[in-house]
Amino acid sequence: MSETVRPDGRHSWWIYQGTGRPLGDIDLMELLPPAPPWRVFDGEPPREAGPVPEDDRETDRRLGAARHLAARLVDPHEVEMVNAALYLRRPLLVTGQPGSGKSSLAYRIARELRLGRVLRWPIGSRTTVKDGLYGYDAIGRAQAAGARLSAAGDRTGAADEPPIGEFVRLGPLGTAFLPRRLPRVLLIDELDKSEADLPNDLLSLFEDGEFDIFELVRVRSRTPSVEVFTADPDGTARIAKGRVRCCAFPIVVITSNGERDFPPAFLRRCLRYETKEPDAEQLAAIVAAHALTSPETSRLIDEFLNRRRAVGGLPSDKLLDTIYLATSGAYRPDDESWPRVVDALWRQLNSPAR
Structure with missing residues:
Protein backbone atom coordinates (compact mmCIF):
# COMPACT_ATOMS: atom_id res chain seq x y z
CA MET A 1 0.00 0.00 0.00
CA SER A 2 1.65 3.24 -1.12
CA GLU A 3 2.00 6.17 1.26
CA THR A 4 2.55 8.73 -1.52
CA VAL A 5 0.81 12.08 -0.98
CA ARG A 6 -0.49 13.86 -4.08
CA PRO A 7 -0.13 17.63 -4.62
CA ASP A 8 -3.68 18.20 -3.33
CA GLY A 9 -2.79 16.55 -0.01
CA ARG A 10 -4.72 13.34 -0.73
CA HIS A 11 -3.01 10.00 -0.22
CA SER A 12 -2.62 7.88 -3.35
CA TRP A 13 -4.11 4.79 -1.69
CA TRP A 14 -7.36 6.58 -0.83
CA ILE A 15 -10.34 5.46 -2.89
CA TYR A 16 -12.97 7.19 -0.79
CA GLN A 17 -12.02 10.88 -0.61
CA GLY A 18 -14.72 12.11 1.79
CA THR A 19 -15.89 14.95 -0.45
CA GLY A 20 -18.99 13.19 -1.75
CA ARG A 21 -17.85 13.73 -5.35
CA PRO A 22 -18.99 10.60 -7.28
CA LEU A 23 -16.37 8.41 -8.94
CA GLY A 24 -17.83 9.09 -12.37
CA ASP A 25 -17.43 6.25 -14.84
CA ILE A 26 -14.67 4.51 -12.87
CA ASP A 27 -15.53 1.02 -11.66
CA LEU A 28 -14.90 0.65 -7.92
CA MET A 29 -13.55 -2.87 -8.39
CA GLU A 30 -10.87 -1.52 -10.72
CA LEU A 31 -9.58 0.66 -7.88
CA LEU A 32 -10.07 -1.72 -4.97
CA PRO A 33 -7.33 -4.35 -4.53
CA PRO A 34 -8.29 -8.00 -3.89
CA ALA A 35 -9.53 -8.87 -0.43
CA PRO A 36 -7.11 -10.33 2.12
CA PRO A 37 -7.14 -14.15 1.84
CA TRP A 38 -8.92 -14.42 5.20
CA ARG A 39 -11.69 -12.09 3.97
CA VAL A 40 -12.51 -13.78 0.65
CA PHE A 41 -16.12 -14.97 0.21
CA ASP A 42 -17.31 -17.28 -2.54
CA GLY A 43 -20.92 -16.36 -3.20
CA GLU A 44 -21.89 -16.40 -6.89
CA PRO A 45 -23.57 -13.21 -8.14
CA PRO A 46 -26.49 -14.07 -10.44
CA ARG A 47 -25.91 -13.20 -14.07
CA GLU A 48 -29.25 -11.43 -14.31
CA ALA A 49 -28.60 -9.17 -11.29
CA GLY A 50 -29.51 -5.61 -12.20
CA PRO A 51 -28.03 -2.40 -10.78
CA VAL A 52 -28.70 -1.48 -7.18
CA PRO A 53 -31.63 0.97 -6.95
CA GLU A 54 -30.83 4.60 -6.24
CA ASP A 55 -32.39 6.65 -3.46
CA ASP A 56 -31.37 10.21 -4.24
CA ARG A 57 -34.25 11.64 -2.23
CA GLU A 58 -33.08 10.05 1.03
CA THR A 59 -29.45 10.88 0.29
CA ASP A 60 -30.30 14.52 -0.41
CA ARG A 61 -32.39 14.64 2.77
CA ARG A 62 -29.41 13.40 4.78
CA LEU A 63 -26.59 15.27 3.04
CA GLY A 64 -28.22 18.09 1.14
CA ALA A 65 -28.29 18.52 -2.61
CA ALA A 66 -24.68 19.77 -2.88
CA ARG A 67 -22.66 17.18 -4.75
CA HIS A 68 -19.34 17.58 -3.00
CA LEU A 69 -17.45 19.30 -0.19
CA ALA A 70 -14.19 21.17 -0.41
CA ALA A 71 -11.27 18.87 0.36
CA ARG A 72 -10.12 21.15 3.19
CA LEU A 73 -13.34 20.43 5.09
CA VAL A 74 -12.82 16.66 5.11
CA ASP A 75 -11.52 14.93 8.25
CA PRO A 76 -8.43 12.95 7.10
CA HIS A 77 -8.88 10.42 9.90
CA GLU A 78 -12.43 9.65 8.69
CA VAL A 79 -11.12 9.08 5.17
CA GLU A 80 -8.31 6.85 6.45
CA MET A 81 -10.67 4.67 8.47
CA VAL A 82 -13.23 4.32 5.67
CA ASN A 83 -10.53 3.31 3.20
CA ALA A 84 -9.00 0.86 5.67
CA ALA A 85 -12.45 -0.72 6.10
CA LEU A 86 -12.79 -0.93 2.30
CA TYR A 87 -9.40 -2.59 1.88
CA LEU A 88 -9.81 -5.01 4.80
CA ARG A 89 -13.52 -5.78 4.24
CA ARG A 90 -14.24 -5.00 7.89
CA PRO A 91 -17.17 -3.18 9.57
CA LEU A 92 -16.55 0.42 10.68
CA LEU A 93 -17.82 1.34 14.16
CA VAL A 94 -18.53 5.09 14.29
CA THR A 95 -18.99 6.73 17.68
CA GLY A 96 -19.65 10.32 18.69
CA GLN A 97 -22.15 12.81 20.02
CA PRO A 98 -25.76 12.69 18.73
CA GLY A 99 -26.08 14.83 15.62
CA SER A 100 -22.36 14.74 14.79
CA GLY A 101 -22.91 13.09 11.39
CA LYS A 102 -22.37 9.41 12.20
CA SER A 103 -25.18 7.97 10.09
CA SER A 104 -24.58 10.52 7.31
CA LEU A 105 -21.22 8.87 6.68
CA ALA A 106 -22.92 5.82 5.16
CA TYR A 107 -24.76 8.05 2.68
CA ARG A 108 -21.58 9.93 1.76
CA ILE A 109 -19.83 6.64 1.04
CA ALA A 110 -22.72 5.39 -1.11
CA ARG A 111 -22.94 8.67 -3.04
CA GLU A 112 -19.20 8.97 -3.65
CA LEU A 113 -18.59 5.33 -4.61
CA ARG A 114 -21.85 5.14 -6.61
CA LEU A 115 -23.13 2.12 -4.69
CA GLY A 116 -26.82 2.98 -4.80
CA ARG A 117 -29.39 2.89 -2.05
CA VAL A 118 -28.17 2.60 1.55
CA LEU A 119 -29.66 -0.32 3.47
CA ARG A 120 -30.52 1.07 6.91
CA TRP A 121 -31.15 -1.24 9.89
CA PRO A 122 -32.32 0.80 12.91
CA ILE A 123 -31.66 -0.95 16.23
CA GLY A 124 -34.04 -1.00 19.20
CA SER A 125 -33.94 -2.57 22.63
CA ARG A 126 -35.56 -5.81 21.39
CA THR A 127 -33.91 -6.14 17.98
CA THR A 128 -32.44 -9.55 17.14
CA VAL A 129 -30.13 -10.67 14.35
CA LYS A 130 -32.99 -12.58 12.73
CA ASP A 131 -35.01 -9.34 12.53
CA GLY A 132 -32.31 -7.94 10.27
CA LEU A 133 -31.74 -11.11 8.25
CA TYR A 134 -35.23 -12.14 7.15
CA GLY A 135 -38.85 -12.65 8.11
CA TYR A 136 -41.15 -15.56 7.27
CA ASP A 137 -44.92 -15.05 7.36
CA ALA A 138 -46.08 -18.56 8.30
CA ILE A 139 -49.59 -17.38 9.23
CA GLY A 140 -50.00 -15.55 5.95
CA ARG A 141 -48.96 -18.64 4.01
CA ALA A 142 -51.40 -20.86 5.94
CA GLN A 143 -54.20 -18.39 5.26
CA ALA A 144 -53.31 -18.26 1.56
CA ALA A 145 -53.30 -22.08 1.42
CA GLY A 146 -56.72 -22.17 3.07
CA ALA A 147 -58.07 -19.61 0.62
CA ARG A 148 -56.83 -21.70 -2.30
CA LEU A 149 -58.55 -24.82 -0.96
CA SER A 150 -61.77 -22.89 -0.42
CA ALA A 151 -61.71 -21.32 -3.86
CA ALA A 152 -61.03 -24.67 -5.53
CA GLY A 153 -63.66 -26.50 -3.50
CA ASP A 154 -60.96 -29.02 -2.64
CA ARG A 155 -61.97 -31.12 0.37
CA THR A 156 -59.04 -33.50 0.13
CA GLY A 157 -56.32 -30.96 0.92
CA ALA A 158 -54.51 -31.85 -2.29
CA ALA A 159 -54.38 -28.32 -3.70
CA ASP A 160 -50.89 -26.92 -4.25
CA GLU A 161 -49.47 -24.80 -1.45
CA PRO A 162 -48.62 -21.20 -2.36
CA PRO A 163 -44.91 -20.72 -3.18
CA ILE A 164 -42.95 -20.30 0.04
CA GLY A 165 -40.87 -17.49 -1.44
CA GLU A 166 -43.92 -15.22 -1.54
CA PHE A 167 -43.84 -15.19 2.28
CA VAL A 168 -40.11 -14.65 2.86
CA ARG A 169 -38.63 -11.15 2.91
CA LEU A 170 -34.98 -10.41 3.54
CA GLY A 171 -34.28 -7.59 5.97
CA PRO A 172 -31.64 -4.88 5.45
CA LEU A 173 -28.94 -7.09 7.00
CA GLY A 174 -29.87 -10.10 4.88
CA THR A 175 -30.15 -8.04 1.69
CA ALA A 176 -26.66 -6.58 2.25
CA PHE A 177 -25.17 -10.09 2.21
CA LEU A 178 -26.74 -11.18 -1.08
CA PRO A 179 -23.98 -12.11 -3.56
CA ARG A 180 -23.15 -9.12 -5.75
CA ARG A 181 -20.06 -8.02 -7.60
CA LEU A 182 -20.10 -4.61 -5.89
CA PRO A 183 -20.65 -4.23 -2.13
CA ARG A 184 -23.83 -2.76 -0.69
CA VAL A 185 -23.64 -0.03 1.94
CA LEU A 186 -25.29 -1.17 5.18
CA LEU A 187 -26.02 1.25 8.02
CA ILE A 188 -26.56 -0.44 11.40
CA ASP A 189 -27.90 2.56 13.29
CA GLU A 190 -27.45 3.01 17.06
CA LEU A 191 -26.23 -0.46 17.97
CA ASP A 192 -25.72 0.69 21.56
CA LYS A 193 -29.51 0.57 22.03
CA SER A 194 -29.53 -3.20 21.57
CA GLU A 195 -29.60 -5.92 24.18
CA ALA A 196 -26.21 -7.22 25.30
CA ASP A 197 -26.27 -10.31 23.04
CA LEU A 198 -26.78 -8.63 19.67
CA PRO A 199 -23.15 -7.55 18.98
CA ASN A 200 -21.90 -11.06 19.74
CA ASP A 201 -24.68 -12.56 17.62
CA LEU A 202 -23.37 -10.59 14.62
CA LEU A 203 -19.88 -12.06 14.87
CA SER A 204 -20.44 -15.26 12.89
CA LEU A 205 -22.14 -13.35 10.08
CA PHE A 206 -19.29 -10.84 9.89
CA GLU A 207 -16.73 -13.66 9.87
CA ASP A 208 -18.48 -16.17 7.59
CA GLY A 209 -20.37 -13.81 5.28
CA GLU A 210 -23.30 -16.23 5.02
CA PHE A 211 -26.47 -17.36 6.76
CA ASP A 212 -29.26 -19.91 6.31
CA ILE A 213 -32.97 -19.29 5.84
CA PHE A 214 -34.15 -22.31 7.78
CA GLU A 215 -37.62 -22.42 6.23
CA LEU A 216 -36.00 -22.74 2.79
CA VAL A 217 -33.37 -25.23 3.97
CA ARG A 218 -36.22 -27.58 5.01
CA VAL A 219 -37.69 -27.61 1.48
CA ARG A 220 -34.43 -27.53 -0.51
CA SER A 221 -34.79 -31.15 -1.73
CA ARG A 222 -38.16 -30.31 -3.32
CA THR A 223 -37.48 -26.65 -4.14
CA PRO A 224 -33.73 -26.05 -4.49
CA SER A 225 -34.14 -22.49 -5.76
CA VAL A 226 -36.64 -20.00 -4.34
CA GLU A 227 -37.32 -16.38 -5.26
CA VAL A 228 -37.88 -14.16 -2.21
CA PHE A 229 -38.46 -10.46 -1.56
CA THR A 230 -35.64 -8.18 -0.42
CA ALA A 231 -35.42 -4.94 1.57
CA ASP A 232 -35.21 -2.91 -1.64
CA PRO A 233 -38.44 -1.47 -3.09
CA ASP A 234 -39.98 -4.16 -5.34
CA GLY A 235 -36.73 -6.11 -5.02
CA THR A 236 -36.45 -9.89 -5.31
CA ALA A 237 -33.59 -12.37 -5.15
CA ARG A 238 -33.19 -16.05 -5.91
CA ILE A 239 -31.90 -18.16 -3.02
CA ALA A 240 -30.24 -21.53 -3.71
CA LYS A 241 -30.65 -24.34 -1.16
CA GLY A 242 -31.74 -21.93 1.54
CA ARG A 243 -28.35 -20.26 1.99
CA VAL A 244 -27.29 -16.65 1.38
CA ARG A 245 -23.55 -16.32 0.78
CA CYS A 246 -21.98 -12.95 0.00
CA CYS A 247 -19.42 -12.28 -2.72
CA ALA A 248 -18.38 -8.68 -2.01
CA PHE A 249 -18.46 -8.07 1.74
CA PRO A 250 -20.80 -5.12 2.37
CA ILE A 251 -19.52 -1.74 3.53
CA VAL A 252 -20.91 -1.85 7.07
CA VAL A 253 -21.20 1.42 9.02
CA ILE A 254 -22.23 0.83 12.64
CA THR A 255 -23.15 3.89 14.70
CA SER A 256 -23.12 4.26 18.47
CA ASN A 257 -23.83 7.19 20.77
CA GLY A 258 -21.55 5.66 23.38
CA GLU A 259 -24.36 4.65 25.74
CA ARG A 260 -22.75 1.25 26.39
CA ASP A 261 -19.53 -0.69 25.85
CA PHE A 262 -19.23 -3.50 23.33
CA PRO A 263 -17.61 -6.93 23.90
CA PRO A 264 -13.87 -7.18 23.07
CA ALA A 265 -14.55 -9.95 20.52
CA PHE A 266 -16.88 -7.60 18.63
CA LEU A 267 -14.51 -4.64 18.79
CA ARG A 268 -11.67 -6.81 17.51
CA ARG A 269 -13.54 -7.38 14.26
CA CYS A 270 -14.32 -3.71 13.66
CA LEU A 271 -12.34 -0.63 12.76
CA ARG A 272 -13.23 2.35 14.92
CA TYR A 273 -13.67 6.03 14.18
CA GLU A 274 -14.93 8.80 16.47
CA THR A 275 -16.61 11.76 14.80
CA LYS A 276 -15.73 15.34 15.64
CA GLU A 277 -18.23 18.13 16.05
CA PRO A 278 -18.13 20.35 12.93
CA ASP A 279 -16.39 23.72 13.18
Whole structure:
Protein backbone atom coordinates (compact mmCIF):
# COMPACT_ATOMS: atom_id res chain seq x y z
CA MET A 1 0.00 0.00 0.00
CA SER A 2 1.65 3.24 -1.12
CA GLU A 3 2.00 6.17 1.26
CA THR A 4 2.55 8.73 -1.52
CA VAL A 5 0.81 12.08 -0.98
CA ARG A 6 -0.49 13.86 -4.08
CA PRO A 7 -0.13 17.63 -4.62
CA ASP A 8 -3.68 18.20 -3.33
CA GLY A 9 -2.79 16.55 -0.01
CA ARG A 10 -4.72 13.34 -0.73
CA HIS A 11 -3.01 10.00 -0.22
CA SER A 12 -2.62 7.88 -3.35
CA TRP A 13 -4.11 4.79 -1.69
CA TRP A 14 -7.36 6.58 -0.83
CA ILE A 15 -10.34 5.46 -2.89
CA TYR A 16 -12.97 7.19 -0.79
CA GLN A 17 -12.02 10.88 -0.61
CA GLY A 18 -14.72 12.11 1.79
CA THR A 19 -15.89 14.95 -0.45
CA GLY A 20 -18.99 13.19 -1.75
CA ARG A 21 -17.85 13.73 -5.35
CA PRO A 22 -18.99 10.60 -7.28
CA LEU A 23 -16.37 8.41 -8.94
CA GLY A 24 -17.83 9.09 -12.37
CA ASP A 25 -17.43 6.25 -14.84
CA ILE A 26 -14.67 4.51 -12.87
CA ASP A 27 -15.53 1.02 -11.66
CA LEU A 28 -14.90 0.65 -7.92
CA MET A 29 -13.55 -2.87 -8.39
CA GLU A 30 -10.87 -1.52 -10.72
CA LEU A 31 -9.58 0.66 -7.88
CA LEU A 32 -10.07 -1.72 -4.97
CA PRO A 33 -7.33 -4.35 -4.53
CA PRO A 34 -8.29 -8.00 -3.89
CA ALA A 35 -9.53 -8.87 -0.43
CA PRO A 36 -7.11 -10.33 2.12
CA PRO A 37 -7.14 -14.15 1.84
CA TRP A 38 -8.92 -14.42 5.20
CA ARG A 39 -11.69 -12.09 3.97
CA VAL A 40 -12.51 -13.78 0.65
CA PHE A 41 -16.12 -14.97 0.21
CA ASP A 42 -17.31 -17.28 -2.54
CA GLY A 43 -20.92 -16.36 -3.20
CA GLU A 44 -21.89 -16.40 -6.89
CA PRO A 45 -23.57 -13.21 -8.14
CA PRO A 46 -26.49 -14.07 -10.44
CA ARG A 47 -25.91 -13.20 -14.07
CA GLU A 48 -29.25 -11.43 -14.31
CA ALA A 49 -28.60 -9.17 -11.29
CA GLY A 50 -29.51 -5.61 -12.20
CA PRO A 51 -28.03 -2.40 -10.78
CA VAL A 52 -28.70 -1.48 -7.18
CA PRO A 53 -31.63 0.97 -6.95
CA GLU A 54 -30.83 4.60 -6.24
CA ASP A 55 -32.39 6.65 -3.46
CA ASP A 56 -31.37 10.21 -4.24
CA ARG A 57 -34.25 11.64 -2.23
CA GLU A 58 -33.08 10.05 1.03
CA THR A 59 -29.45 10.88 0.29
CA ASP A 60 -30.30 14.52 -0.41
CA ARG A 61 -32.39 14.64 2.77
CA ARG A 62 -29.41 13.40 4.78
CA LEU A 63 -26.59 15.27 3.04
CA GLY A 64 -28.22 18.09 1.14
CA ALA A 65 -28.29 18.52 -2.61
CA ALA A 66 -24.68 19.77 -2.88
CA ARG A 67 -22.66 17.18 -4.75
CA HIS A 68 -19.34 17.58 -3.00
CA LEU A 69 -17.45 19.30 -0.19
CA ALA A 70 -14.19 21.17 -0.41
CA ALA A 71 -11.27 18.87 0.36
CA ARG A 72 -10.12 21.15 3.19
CA LEU A 73 -13.34 20.43 5.09
CA VAL A 74 -12.82 16.66 5.11
CA ASP A 75 -11.52 14.93 8.25
CA PRO A 76 -8.43 12.95 7.10
CA HIS A 77 -8.88 10.42 9.90
CA GLU A 78 -12.43 9.65 8.69
CA VAL A 79 -11.12 9.08 5.17
CA GLU A 80 -8.31 6.85 6.45
CA MET A 81 -10.67 4.67 8.47
CA VAL A 82 -13.23 4.32 5.67
CA ASN A 83 -10.53 3.31 3.20
CA ALA A 84 -9.00 0.86 5.67
CA ALA A 85 -12.45 -0.72 6.10
CA LEU A 86 -12.79 -0.93 2.30
CA TYR A 87 -9.40 -2.59 1.88
CA LEU A 88 -9.81 -5.01 4.80
CA ARG A 89 -13.52 -5.78 4.24
CA ARG A 90 -14.24 -5.00 7.89
CA PRO A 91 -17.17 -3.18 9.57
CA LEU A 92 -16.55 0.42 10.68
CA LEU A 93 -17.82 1.34 14.16
CA VAL A 94 -18.53 5.09 14.29
CA THR A 95 -18.99 6.73 17.68
CA GLY A 96 -19.65 10.32 18.69
CA GLN A 97 -22.15 12.81 20.02
CA PRO A 98 -25.76 12.69 18.73
CA GLY A 99 -26.08 14.83 15.62
CA SER A 100 -22.36 14.74 14.79
CA GLY A 101 -22.91 13.09 11.39
CA LYS A 102 -22.37 9.41 12.20
CA SER A 103 -25.18 7.97 10.09
CA SER A 104 -24.58 10.52 7.31
CA LEU A 105 -21.22 8.87 6.68
CA ALA A 106 -22.92 5.82 5.16
CA TYR A 107 -24.76 8.05 2.68
CA ARG A 108 -21.58 9.93 1.76
CA ILE A 109 -19.83 6.64 1.04
CA ALA A 110 -22.72 5.39 -1.11
CA ARG A 111 -22.94 8.67 -3.04
CA GLU A 112 -19.20 8.97 -3.65
CA LEU A 113 -18.59 5.33 -4.61
CA ARG A 114 -21.85 5.14 -6.61
CA LEU A 115 -23.13 2.12 -4.69
CA GLY A 116 -26.82 2.98 -4.80
CA ARG A 117 -29.39 2.89 -2.05
CA VAL A 118 -28.17 2.60 1.55
CA LEU A 119 -29.66 -0.32 3.47
CA ARG A 120 -30.52 1.07 6.91
CA TRP A 121 -31.15 -1.24 9.89
CA PRO A 122 -32.32 0.80 12.91
CA ILE A 123 -31.66 -0.95 16.23
CA GLY A 124 -34.04 -1.00 19.20
CA SER A 125 -33.94 -2.57 22.63
CA ARG A 126 -35.56 -5.81 21.39
CA THR A 127 -33.91 -6.14 17.98
CA THR A 128 -32.44 -9.55 17.14
CA VAL A 129 -30.13 -10.67 14.35
CA LYS A 130 -32.99 -12.58 12.73
CA ASP A 131 -35.01 -9.34 12.53
CA GLY A 132 -32.31 -7.94 10.27
CA LEU A 133 -31.74 -11.11 8.25
CA TYR A 134 -35.23 -12.14 7.15
CA GLY A 135 -38.85 -12.65 8.11
CA TYR A 136 -41.15 -15.56 7.27
CA ASP A 137 -44.92 -15.05 7.36
CA ALA A 138 -46.08 -18.56 8.30
CA ILE A 139 -49.59 -17.38 9.23
CA GLY A 140 -50.00 -15.55 5.95
CA ARG A 141 -48.96 -18.64 4.01
CA ALA A 142 -51.40 -20.86 5.94
CA GLN A 143 -54.20 -18.39 5.26
CA ALA A 144 -53.31 -18.26 1.56
CA ALA A 145 -53.30 -22.08 1.42
CA GLY A 146 -56.72 -22.17 3.07
CA ALA A 147 -58.07 -19.61 0.62
CA ARG A 148 -56.83 -21.70 -2.30
CA LEU A 149 -58.55 -24.82 -0.96
CA SER A 150 -61.77 -22.89 -0.42
CA ALA A 151 -61.71 -21.32 -3.86
CA ALA A 152 -61.03 -24.67 -5.53
CA GLY A 153 -63.66 -26.50 -3.50
CA ASP A 154 -60.96 -29.02 -2.64
CA ARG A 155 -61.97 -31.12 0.37
CA THR A 156 -59.04 -33.50 0.13
CA GLY A 157 -56.32 -30.96 0.92
CA ALA A 158 -54.51 -31.85 -2.29
CA ALA A 159 -54.38 -28.32 -3.70
CA ASP A 160 -50.89 -26.92 -4.25
CA GLU A 161 -49.47 -24.80 -1.45
CA PRO A 162 -48.62 -21.20 -2.36
CA PRO A 163 -44.91 -20.72 -3.18
CA ILE A 164 -42.95 -20.30 0.04
CA GLY A 165 -40.87 -17.49 -1.44
CA GLU A 166 -43.92 -15.22 -1.54
CA PHE A 167 -43.84 -15.19 2.28
CA VAL A 168 -40.11 -14.65 2.86
CA ARG A 169 -38.63 -11.15 2.91
CA LEU A 170 -34.98 -10.41 3.54
CA GLY A 171 -34.28 -7.59 5.97
CA PRO A 172 -31.64 -4.88 5.45
CA LEU A 173 -28.94 -7.09 7.00
CA GLY A 174 -29.87 -10.10 4.88
CA THR A 175 -30.15 -8.04 1.69
CA ALA A 176 -26.66 -6.58 2.25
CA PHE A 177 -25.17 -10.09 2.21
CA LEU A 178 -26.74 -11.18 -1.08
CA PRO A 179 -23.98 -12.11 -3.56
CA ARG A 180 -23.15 -9.12 -5.75
CA ARG A 181 -20.06 -8.02 -7.60
CA LEU A 182 -20.10 -4.61 -5.89
CA PRO A 183 -20.65 -4.23 -2.13
CA ARG A 184 -23.83 -2.76 -0.69
CA VAL A 185 -23.64 -0.03 1.94
CA LEU A 186 -25.29 -1.17 5.18
CA LEU A 187 -26.02 1.25 8.02
CA ILE A 188 -26.56 -0.44 11.40
CA ASP A 189 -27.90 2.56 13.29
CA GLU A 190 -27.45 3.01 17.06
CA LEU A 191 -26.23 -0.46 17.97
CA ASP A 192 -25.72 0.69 21.56
CA LYS A 193 -29.51 0.57 22.03
CA SER A 194 -29.53 -3.20 21.57
CA GLU A 195 -29.60 -5.92 24.18
CA ALA A 196 -26.21 -7.22 25.30
CA ASP A 197 -26.27 -10.31 23.04
CA LEU A 198 -26.78 -8.63 19.67
CA PRO A 199 -23.15 -7.55 18.98
CA ASN A 200 -21.90 -11.06 19.74
CA ASP A 201 -24.68 -12.56 17.62
CA LEU A 202 -23.37 -10.59 14.62
CA LEU A 203 -19.88 -12.06 14.87
CA SER A 204 -20.44 -15.26 12.89
CA LEU A 205 -22.14 -13.35 10.08
CA PHE A 206 -19.29 -10.84 9.89
CA GLU A 207 -16.73 -13.66 9.87
CA ASP A 208 -18.48 -16.17 7.59
CA GLY A 209 -20.37 -13.81 5.28
CA GLU A 210 -23.30 -16.23 5.02
CA PHE A 211 -26.47 -17.36 6.76
CA ASP A 212 -29.26 -19.91 6.31
CA ILE A 213 -32.97 -19.29 5.84
CA PHE A 214 -34.15 -22.31 7.78
CA GLU A 215 -37.62 -22.42 6.23
CA LEU A 216 -36.00 -22.74 2.79
CA VAL A 217 -33.37 -25.23 3.97
CA ARG A 218 -36.22 -27.58 5.01
CA VAL A 219 -37.69 -27.61 1.48
CA ARG A 220 -34.43 -27.53 -0.51
CA SER A 221 -34.79 -31.15 -1.73
CA ARG A 222 -38.16 -30.31 -3.32
CA THR A 223 -37.48 -26.65 -4.14
CA PRO A 224 -33.73 -26.05 -4.49
CA SER A 225 -34.14 -22.49 -5.76
CA VAL A 226 -36.64 -20.00 -4.34
CA GLU A 227 -37.32 -16.38 -5.26
CA VAL A 228 -37.88 -14.16 -2.21
CA PHE A 229 -38.46 -10.46 -1.56
CA THR A 230 -35.64 -8.18 -0.42
CA ALA A 231 -35.42 -4.94 1.57
CA ASP A 232 -35.21 -2.91 -1.64
CA PRO A 233 -38.44 -1.47 -3.09
CA ASP A 234 -39.98 -4.16 -5.34
CA GLY A 235 -36.73 -6.11 -5.02
CA THR A 236 -36.45 -9.89 -5.31
CA ALA A 237 -33.59 -12.37 -5.15
CA ARG A 238 -33.19 -16.05 -5.91
CA ILE A 239 -31.90 -18.16 -3.02
CA ALA A 240 -30.24 -21.53 -3.71
CA LYS A 241 -30.65 -24.34 -1.16
CA GLY A 242 -31.74 -21.93 1.54
CA ARG A 243 -28.35 -20.26 1.99
CA VAL A 244 -27.29 -16.65 1.38
CA ARG A 245 -23.55 -16.32 0.78
CA CYS A 246 -21.98 -12.95 0.00
CA CYS A 247 -19.42 -12.28 -2.72
CA ALA A 248 -18.38 -8.68 -2.01
CA PHE A 249 -18.46 -8.07 1.74
CA PRO A 250 -20.80 -5.12 2.37
CA ILE A 251 -19.52 -1.74 3.53
CA VAL A 252 -20.91 -1.85 7.07
CA VAL A 253 -21.20 1.42 9.02
CA ILE A 254 -22.23 0.83 12.64
CA THR A 255 -23.15 3.89 14.70
CA SER A 256 -23.12 4.26 18.47
CA ASN A 257 -23.83 7.19 20.77
CA GLY A 258 -21.55 5.66 23.38
CA GLU A 259 -24.36 4.65 25.74
CA ARG A 260 -22.75 1.25 26.39
CA ASP A 261 -19.53 -0.69 25.85
CA PHE A 262 -19.23 -3.50 23.33
CA PRO A 263 -17.61 -6.93 23.90
CA PRO A 264 -13.87 -7.18 23.07
CA ALA A 265 -14.55 -9.95 20.52
CA PHE A 266 -16.88 -7.60 18.63
CA LEU A 267 -14.51 -4.64 18.79
CA ARG A 268 -11.67 -6.81 17.51
CA ARG A 269 -13.54 -7.38 14.26
CA CYS A 270 -14.32 -3.71 13.66
CA LEU A 271 -12.34 -0.63 12.76
CA ARG A 272 -13.23 2.35 14.92
CA TYR A 273 -13.67 6.03 14.18
CA GLU A 274 -14.93 8.80 16.47
CA THR A 275 -16.61 11.76 14.80
CA LYS A 276 -15.73 15.34 15.64
CA GLU A 277 -18.23 18.13 16.05
CA PRO A 278 -18.13 20.35 12.93
CA ASP A 279 -16.39 23.72 13.18
CA ALA A 280 -17.70 27.02 11.85
CA GLU A 281 -16.57 26.42 8.26
CA GLN A 282 -17.96 22.89 8.21
CA LEU A 283 -21.28 24.09 9.66
CA ALA A 284 -21.48 26.75 6.95
CA ALA A 285 -20.93 24.02 4.32
CA ILE A 286 -23.69 21.88 5.88
CA VAL A 287 -26.08 24.84 5.77
CA ALA A 288 -25.16 25.62 2.15
CA ALA A 289 -25.62 21.96 1.15
CA HIS A 290 -29.24 22.18 2.28
CA ALA A 291 -29.77 25.37 0.23
CA LEU A 292 -30.41 27.53 3.30
CA THR A 293 -29.31 31.13 2.91
CA SER A 294 -29.85 33.98 5.31
CA PRO A 295 -28.09 37.22 6.19
CA GLU A 296 -28.16 35.91 9.74
CA THR A 297 -26.32 32.66 8.95
CA SER A 298 -22.86 33.72 10.12
CA ARG A 299 -24.21 35.24 13.31
CA LEU A 300 -26.34 32.19 14.06
CA ILE A 301 -23.39 29.86 13.49
CA ASP A 302 -21.30 31.87 15.94
CA GLU A 303 -24.09 31.85 18.51
CA PHE A 304 -24.62 28.12 17.98
CA LEU A 305 -20.93 27.39 18.56
CA ASN A 306 -20.96 29.47 21.75
CA ARG A 307 -24.03 27.61 23.03
CA ARG A 308 -22.53 24.25 22.05
CA ARG A 309 -19.42 24.98 24.07
CA ALA A 310 -21.50 26.18 27.03
CA VAL A 311 -23.74 23.09 27.22
CA GLY A 312 -21.19 20.47 26.21
CA GLY A 313 -22.48 19.62 22.73
CA LEU A 314 -25.46 20.17 20.42
CA PRO A 315 -26.65 18.29 17.32
CA SER A 316 -25.88 20.13 14.09
CA ASP A 317 -29.44 19.63 12.84
CA LYS A 318 -30.59 22.08 15.53
CA LEU A 319 -28.69 24.78 13.67
CA LEU A 320 -30.43 23.78 10.43
CA ASP A 321 -33.82 24.01 12.19
CA THR A 322 -32.98 27.48 13.46
CA ILE A 323 -31.78 28.82 10.12
CA TYR A 324 -34.83 27.35 8.39
CA LEU A 325 -37.11 29.24 10.78
CA ALA A 326 -35.09 32.39 10.19
CA THR A 327 -35.52 32.05 6.40
CA SER A 328 -39.10 30.75 6.28
CA GLY A 329 -40.83 33.96 7.34
CA ALA A 330 -42.28 32.29 10.42
CA TYR A 331 -39.99 34.29 12.72
CA ARG A 332 -37.79 37.31 12.38
CA PRO A 333 -34.61 37.65 14.42
CA ASP A 334 -35.90 40.97 15.78
CA ASP A 335 -39.16 39.42 17.08
CA GLU A 336 -39.29 39.41 20.86
CA SER A 337 -40.21 35.69 20.81
CA TRP A 338 -37.15 34.75 18.73
CA PRO A 339 -34.69 34.34 21.66
CA ARG A 340 -37.15 31.97 23.37
CA VAL A 341 -37.48 29.87 20.20
CA VAL A 342 -33.70 29.66 19.81
CA ASP A 343 -33.27 28.79 23.48
CA ALA A 344 -35.79 25.95 23.14
CA LEU A 345 -34.09 24.60 20.01
CA TRP A 346 -30.60 24.81 21.46
CA ARG A 347 -31.32 23.37 24.87
CA GLN A 348 -29.01 20.55 25.89
CA LEU A 349 -30.55 17.19 25.02
CA ASN A 350 -30.51 15.84 28.58
CA SER A 351 -31.73 19.02 30.24
CA PRO A 352 -35.32 19.12 31.56
CA ALA A 353 -37.94 21.19 29.81
CA ARG A 354 -38.82 24.43 31.53
